Amino acid sequence: MDPIDLKKLDPDFKHRLARELGGEQIKKCFSCGVCSARCPIEKIEPEYNPRRIIRMILLGMEEELLKEEFLWHCSTCYTCQESCPQEVDFTEVIFVLRNMAVRKGLAPAGLGAARNLLDQQGRMYEIGDFENEKRKEMGLPEIKGNAKDYRELLKD
Amino acid sequence: MIPQEEFRKLNRVLIWGKGQTAEETATRLTLLGYEVLKINPDEQFQLLSIEGFAGDFQVTLQQTIPSLEKEGGMEMLERIWTEKFGAVVFAPELVSEGNFSDYQVAPTEKIITLEEMQKVLIPGLDEFHQGNHSFSALPTPASAGGRRIFAALKPASYVAFLVGLTTEGNVLDMAVTLSAALEIRKRFQSQISIFCRQVKVAGEGLERLYQACRDEGVLFFKFDQEGPALLRRGDEVVLQFEDTILKRPFILTPDLLVFDSRHLLSSEVRQTALSAGIGMDKSGFLQSANVHFLPQASEREGIFIAGPGKGPMLSQLSIEEARATALSVHHFFQGLTSETMNQEVSVDKGLCTLCLTCLRFCPHQAVGFTHRVFIHPLACRRCGICASECPMDAIQIEGYSDNEVEEKLMALQERGDKPEFSQPRIVVFGCQRSAGVAWEGAESSKLKAQSNLEFIPLPCAGKLDPDHVLKALSVGADGILVLACPEENCRSVHGNTYARERIMEIRKYMEEAGVNPGRIRFEHLSSNMEWYLKEIIKQFSETLEELSNPQSAIRNPKWKNGPH
């Protein structure tokens, strides 16, 4: 693999991301890997790794990252966000990254279908009793919210 | 009591050092009413020797002054003189050597040390360590070198710090690096990468500073073993490395490369410390690695060690050290009254033949002689080595006289071979300060109530007398257990190793005499290891029972009826 020249990456990427709603805490990450270790998607899709995604952001690997299809694999379960010792809101960061990708026209084709899901459920993956049970066991608050709120939100 | 003519106390203190710690110690001691002489250890001043005893040291100093210009160079004027001090404080600063050679690069305009960076960037570093983390805009540096560094700091430029990669790293260098990085980000918006193995944040406010740096966009590259490789490309140095998170190769050609330094004791201080016998650790810093010298004591009573000479530390801590040292010195002088100068280790004039064995063996330079031998009560650490070595048994330690020990052993014999001795009889010689405390604590577990055990406290394991060991065997002990503090933890420094060596000798001697050396056991034990004391005694009893078995190879010839 050819080495990547740090100077050719965009050091401003992390700052831009941090200015977006939800991305504010991104730079606090100290790469402990708790998020990745707890992420359920990482277990089934090793390509997808929150700690690595953050590292790419911090190093300014914007171009490569926004193209990645795995950005769309996050189930937005908030596990990472709630267990990060440095208060990085990684789930929000994923939303920001997706927005950035969409703005650049880099959203994958399947997104339309996902958009429909979102319209119906308020999220990509359904949060059911099972998930909430598991969250409770770990001392995390229940996720409520429903599609109606999201539809309201999306209207604006 | 020590005779008056041999005991003097001078309210004068020599502070051998410079910088913050030396200054603060000097100020505090002056306020406490002491006459203080502070000398910088440098090319001009050398401390040649410290003789005499706590309260009354003769310090020989040397001053070298370049004077009159003569043909073929400068003539050096040398002055050597001796002054008297009651106490000496070593408070040197460390000298720093850029770690360039570790990377095989030479310093240039673009390759500088952390110290240079710090000088132009954060003159308020001391303040910083005291908790003031914000600095007002600084003037452009006056020196040409400083201006060049400033010129290299532009928003588009990349600065790389290499810290704690070829050395273990320390909290001081990390604090300087982090605050420099933050300052550069805030003022020049340059891109900063810090290459290190560990981010050392064990200091007040440092974790916050680390976070502030990340917030500012400073990048951290951490390495497990090797840091980045440095490649030369024309004028430039290229850093080549793998990011440990992404596991992908990167390169960076920094516009300014900042190296950390090795912090060392200057050769002058090192030399003095060695000749004065105050103790050093294995890494070449002041103070032996023995917790009983904490916080500021040295191997010689009346000589103190404060500040970064012990190893790099934040200036916050060196101030703390300075003030604590001032108090210790004050305590020391207050303790120097005739009422406290109790002669706990004393020489019987009538018995002493002035062979000076004690003087040679004393590890603490506590023995002196005029027309007779005397032991300085303050310098003496009561290790008892002299007493065990004295061929005339002329040295006695208060509370631990040979007579008392012998009486105890005789009593053991008188107790005879009562039937209740169903277990092997063990005589335990233990350092009062470690084993003694554990023994008393073991009371709850009834060790003390066991009539087959006899504990004989020693003021320090160094007082272990081979005669007593042999005596104990001759009066019917089945085994001898000797307990000393863990290695590098002896309060009198060498007592434990000394005892161990002596036991080795006795074992050899026993073997020659046909007694199983397994009957003598040596163990290290600290005061808080009661469980281990119980364990050792249990194991030792088993060993002894095994040895006493008629089938066993060698029996203790002195052992009369047997335990069963």
Add this chain to the structure above:
Amino acid sequence: MVVEIRNPKFKSIFILNHNFEHNLKVNSKNSKVLIIGGGIAGITAAVALSRLKIAVTLIEKATALGGMVPNYCCKATDACQQCGVCLLNDSLQALSQASNVEVHLQTEVTDLTLDANKFLYTFSRPGGGGEGRAEALLLATGFTPFRAEDKPQYRYGILPNVITGLDLERQLKETGSVVRPSNHTLPTSIAFIQCVGSRDPHLNHPFCSRVCCAYALRMANLIKYKNPQTEIAVFYMDIQTFGKDFSLFMEKTEKQIRFIRTIPGEIQKGDNDQVWLTFQDDDGLSSRKQAFDLAILSVGIMPGSDLEFFKDKLGLPLNGDGFLSEANEIFSSKGIFLAGTVRGPKGIAGSITQAYRTAEEVAAYLKTRPV
């Protein structure tokens, strides 16, 4: 109850079931300095002040002196590992020989006011109470160890074989060995998790505890020394420097202990009461699970439980980390001084140095303060 008396013959202290207070003169009228907290910092400061002939009252709410340190083990392997725990015995001995120190065990200050440079206080104790006054106040109330339950993903208190560094200290101190609580057998594999509760802004602890790297690695070496077959892994972010000759210490430690730079995400129950840790693998590319016989959570130093009381009574500011900080002038000008972990995380040696330094400040203050 661990209390001690003086043996006049050997000038040493013995730890006995005895009431310490009986051996000391009670002289509270003349007491100049009130020290609250009888841990290593409070004891050291009391001894330092008494040597300056300044009368001290030392109030300790527990049944024994020593604070947290009596819970800890000696970590000596073939040589002393410089943990400093045995220094407590030195200071207790010094205290037993000190004059004009009055010690009150099982005593709590119930009210405290500062009035014209005098501290008026009331205290309660089993079977009574009283009041007193002092010219200076020295707070040495120490810290509380992080409550491992507050990191629910590690299931402390739920899985038997997840214990804290403090539990391990106690076990080693009392029995000299480490066993799995589930079945009292020797563990063949142990995981240490560093920074549990520290360096964690999420829990409002944005600081390093400064002692847990030290105690964890020293205990890991000790376990390795006793049972060389035990496999030990340390999960960490950064290892902090401690003690003398640290690089030599690390050289030795790195040879026998596996260091993995990541923090495990969670601990789950496995077969035979093993614990399963999920963490980012060394290759950094994916997470994996590994079973250990025992997991040890290196809990850190958190602000003491009574700080709110002093904050309220005396109007003292807490710093951003939740400790009392002396950066603020208010303290010493009022005659309030601090020593030990009440000011922030530090080890035994650091607490001792600070106690001396503070004693020096107290003495200077008593000399120069406005009357």
